[in-house]
Amino acid sequence: MSTEVIKTRTYGNWRRPRKAGLGSFGLVGTVGVFGGLVVVLLASLFSLSAAVVMAVAGTLVLAPLAVRTPDGRNVYNVLALRIGWSRRRAKRQNLYVSGPLSARPGGRFRPPGMLSRVTMMEGRDPYDRRFGVLHHRYRNLFTVVLGCEPDGGSLVDPEQVDVWVALWGDWLSRLAHEPDLRGAAVIVETAPDPGTRLASEVLPRISAEAPPVARAVMEEIVDQYPNASSEMNTYITLTYGMPGAAKRGKEEILTDLALRLQGLNSGLVGAGGGTAAPLSAERIAEVVRVAYDPAVAADVLDLRARYGATGLEWLDSGPAAARETVTTYQHDSGVSRSWLLTLAPRGTVRSSVLRSLLDPVPGIRRKRVALLYRPIDPATSARIVEADRRSAQFMANSTRGLVRARAVSEVAAAEQTAAEEAAGAGLVEFSMVVTVTVDSAADIPDANVTMRNLLGATRLSMRAADRMQAAAFSCALPVGILPWEQTMIPHELQEAL
Known part of the structure; x- marks a missing residue:
């Protein structure tokens, strides 16, 4: 008799690159320490006081x-977040009202x-399919949204x-090029199925001469099936920074x-993404409209099933009213x-x-899980992995005992990353x-418990986006909001901090 051992492939080796600096200081802090020592020495030449x-x-x-939090933020980061929230609340910028009866220009x-x-x-x-492009004017970025099955x-x-x-890993590596x-x-969005699509497919096909029993069975299926089913949508957003876009015409950018x-669509098909097609401007507006007002999801599906379109425009896809609190974001329904x-999970994980x-x-009324990717060009990648390898070797040579075992x-891991990059x-x-939407604020405690249970199974470490719930809600939508493009401080300087 022979015993066959089945091995399951595991994945991992993701790393947070070590920051240059002494201990928990970043590069800026380290330069400040040495600069402060020089200033103190010069001051001591004049007087000890x-x-x-x-x-x-x-x-x-x-x-x-x-002093840093478990997720790597220093005290200045935490203070900036709290001060920013206090200023927005004092100016009532956490409240939003739109529509014909609001003070917003245009009444949209x-x-x-x-x-x-x-x-x-x-x-x-090239296949003559309509596709919408979101233009982020403040950063001059352009976003294309793909719908996948x-x-x-x-x-x-x-x-x-x-x-x-x-x-899929090969497709992600191609993004850097x-x-x-x-x-x-x-973005993977899940929600209970309202049953509109099933009813629109089945009920019109029931023959008028069908036996009563058969008709009753089909109607019961249409009525009961949505209670145990769900709707799942997958979107992929690609955000480009077009050089010289101000001088280029609209048609040139769209072409x-x-x-x-x-090329990107063909790579998704091979990675298990199924059929991928760009979303039209109307479909993007519908997705955003349903996210802000989940109660209209059934109506949107019903209109599409009856007429093939809803006629919704981007300027009418927002909420009628929204209110941001420290822990929640309230919007329409x-x-x-x-x-x-x-x-990320430590060690190795399965697919x-x-x-x-x-x-x-x-x-849960609706749930969106958004995975954000920032591709790094090959030249910068080589520099990052080489610096990370040198830092890991320095830490291994300068530590002893159990700490040294972990440093080794x-x-x-750093050597493997460098070899793969080469x-x-x-x-x-x-x-x-991750954004979870429920019907009322009374359901938020149950949503918190549900998230703790889900995160325990995935071995992820996440924190609530308190005092920036509105911004996090927007980042989880398929509209191309990139967090690293929204900060006033350059990304390189933030890394140095």
């Missing part, structure tokens, strides 16, 4: 840079917040799953974006709460690590935003 005053002042300024239901200055364009791809993982051989994962691509996102879609990724988080959850494992693999930074 002046040196003491300079030392105390430097300590008060630099100490907050060394424009999306609020970071979407208020976004405009919509529409073009046609991914293949399910049920009854699929493990070998096929491994192929899908490998091709995509000209002018600033970021991408994958440029249309020619880029074909829903109340949402969002969470941000702080730490199904996110399945429980992506599956529909009873009692960090060296092995062999042609791409480097991509990623994060995640």
Whole structure:
């Protein structure tokens, strides 16, 4: 007799690059420490009291840079978040009212917040399909939204799953070579199925001469099936920064974006993404409209089933009223709460690590899981992995005991990353935003418990996006909002902090 050992492929080795600096200080903090020592030494040449005053002042300024939260934020980051929230609340910027009876110019239901200055364009791809393009005017970015029908993982051989994962990694690595691509996102949205689509498909096909029993069975199926089913939608957003867009015409930009879609679509099909097609401007507006007002989801599906279109425009896709609190974001018929990724699972995981988080959850009106990707160009990737490898080797050589054992494992991981990057693999930074929408604020405690249970199964570490719930809600929508493009401080300076 022989025993066959079945090995399941695992994945991992994602790393947060080490920041240059002493201890928990970043590069800016380290430069400040050495600069402060020089200033203190110079002050001591004049008087001892002046040196003491300079030392105390430097300590008060630099100490907050060394104190960090578990997710890596220093004291200044936390204070900036709280001060920003206090200012917005004092100016009543956490409240939003739109429509004909509001003070908003035009009387339209424009999306609020970071979407208020976004405009919509529409073009046609090489297959003569309409596709919408969101123009983020404040950053001069252009976003294309793709709708996917991914293949399910049920009854699929493990070998096929491994192929899908490998091709998905290849598709992500190709993003680093995509000209002018600033970021991408994958949004998986789940919600209870209202049953509108099933009714529109079945009821018109029932023959008038059908037996009463057969008719009763079909009507009962249409009535009862939605109670146990769910709706799942998958979107992929690609955000480009077009150089010289101000001097280029609208048609030229749309043609440029249309020619880029074909290659990316073919890569998604091989990675298990199924049929991928760009969404029209009307479909994007419908997705945003339903996100802000979940109660109209059935009406939107019913109109599309009856007439093939809803006629909804981007300027009318926002909520009639919205209110942001410290812990929630209230909008029309829903109340949402969002969470941000702080730490990826340690060690290795299987390909199904996110399945429980992506599956529909009873009692939740809508749930969106947004994976955000920031591709890094090959030149920068080589510099990052080489610096990370040197930092890991330095830490391994300067530590002892159990800490050294962990540092040695960090060296092995850094060496593997450097070898894979030298062999042609791409480097991509990623994060995640999860938004849960319920019917009322009274359901938020139950949503918190549900999220804790889901995160325990996925081994993810996430924190609630308190005091920035409205911004996190927008980032989880398929509209191309990239968090690293919304900050006033440059991304490189934030990394140095």
